[in-house]
Amino acid sequence: MAEVRLDCMYEACPIPLLKAHKKLQQMEIGDVLILETDHNCSIKNVVDWVKKQGHNVDYIELNEGEWEIYIEKAK
């Protein structure tokens, strides 16, 4: 169970989503991707996309305007 960190600070939508998609393809089942972002659009569109694809996902706000999205590859 590896943890992979992905820095998407200062990246505008939809770059975080495209980066996450690329990274997830290289990961094994059960690995967790930690995506750091400060773009609030990502919370909506990354989380929605991951849910639609059927992986596990959740996020927290670390500081005001700074989020971490956790994605566990489920299949």
Add this chain to the structure above:
Amino acid sequence: MTSKAIEELKRRRQGEFKKKNSQIPYAVIVTAISLIIYTICIKLNHHSTFWMIGLLFGITLQRSRFCFAASFRDPILVGSTAILKAILIALIVSTIGFTIVEYASIGDAGELDKIRTLGQVYPVGLHTVIGAIMFGIGMVIAGGCASGFLMRIGEGFLLQVVVLFGFLMGALVGTWQFEFWDKILISKAPTVFFPDYVDFPIATIVQVIVLVALYYVADWYDKKNNIMVM
């Protein structure tokens, strides 16, 4: 949808990052200042009411993470229409809302000219297409439309301060070039206003039906397409 591994990670990370300082006092101060400015300026003219509406719009946009850029980009780029469906619902609500406002303000349903002046009806033509393409390209590169990037500057997303300069320059060039576009395209384009052809209530109902149909098409597209499947 969450899992054990994610829950554990969340708990660990939340422990590492204690929230340093609360922003709530700033919010209270800013709210108080804007209310004071509002009460002073409302005596002069109505503009401060619009300012208040703008502030409330901003809060709604920020809390809902609503994004017009994403709504039109995501269906093509990632195949998700969740935000587009939200836009369609907003259009349905505003169509009905505007009808009520327009009826209430003119009193008599027969006076179409009054509705026309009230509901800002503009000519449509080739200039709409050119403008839409230019705006669309800019919007996706900038990572947000006019309302979205202003809201994110307020939130502290630094990249969009650069966008602000581009936006100001674009608005300036647009105003400067407007006469040119007006001469070659806008003045020749027809103004389409449905209530000219059918009754006002029928126009409203037809528009709502079309929007509902589009909603179902968007819903179907979301399930059907396989762009960016994992």
